[in-house]
Amino acid sequence: MSPYPRAPYVAPPAAPQLQLLPGGRCFFALPPNLTAVDCAWLELVARDLLERHERVLFLLATDLGSYDRGADPDATRPLLDPAATTERLDTETLRRWRDIEAIRLTLPPAVRHRVQIATWSHFIDPSFVSVWRHLLTAFGVGTDFRRDVLLLGRQHRRDLRAARGPLAPAPSARAACLRAIETLAMRLRIGELAGYHHEYGYGRDSVLAERLYAGAYAADGLTVESLMGDVPQRHYRRLD
Secondary structure, eight states, X not given: OOSSOOOOOOOOOOOOOOOOOOOSEEEEEEOTTOOSOOHHHHHHHHHHHHHHOSEEEEEEOGGGGGGGOSOOTTSXXXXXXXXHHHHHHHHHHHHHHHXXXXXXXXXXXXXXXXXXXXXXXXXXXXXXXXXXXHHHHHHHHOHHHHHHHHHHHHHHHHXXXXXXXXXXXXXXXXXXXXXXXXXXXXXXXXXXXXXXXXXXXXXXXXXXXXXXXXXXXXXXXXXXXXXXXXXXXXXXXXXX
């Protein structure tokens, strides 16, 4: 036995941790054609994004279905009337909002306030309208931009017909193009002007956004800088 008294064990001090603040605000847009929310997966997404960013916005994009109102000149029967469409959109939005709110409540109380829920309508303001009008003008006169919007609109119609069946109603080509333009305008409004510079999504970035940020429409005078009045700050990352 040692003649020296045994001192109590004291653990060495932990190495100093560098406290890094999360990198800005981000948003995750749920696709408008999403029929069910995978709550377990979205909870993992929320926890992951909270480790990367100071604020996380879940954006419900069901308002885009408003372009489906009225008759489709390319179909044999009219689509839902405006009243039915509005009721359907409100029901879908409310259901998804409740799903996201349930996910938010599963998070630790200390971080719940860092998760936000919003719809497209929360960002419809003069700034959005200005961007939207500039894109509509570019669609009317810009050769390359107009071509890409038309291609995207036709692809959207084909995808819907493949998913719903050849006899199911689909939005007209005009409605599909307007939806593509409004979607781009809203993403610019949120990703550039609202400060949510980090966007996450299910798949790859849209063709219009990719080409706009790559400067493909600069010859027509359409750039992110010309629309925003500043250098681009939005960054897109896919999660699937």
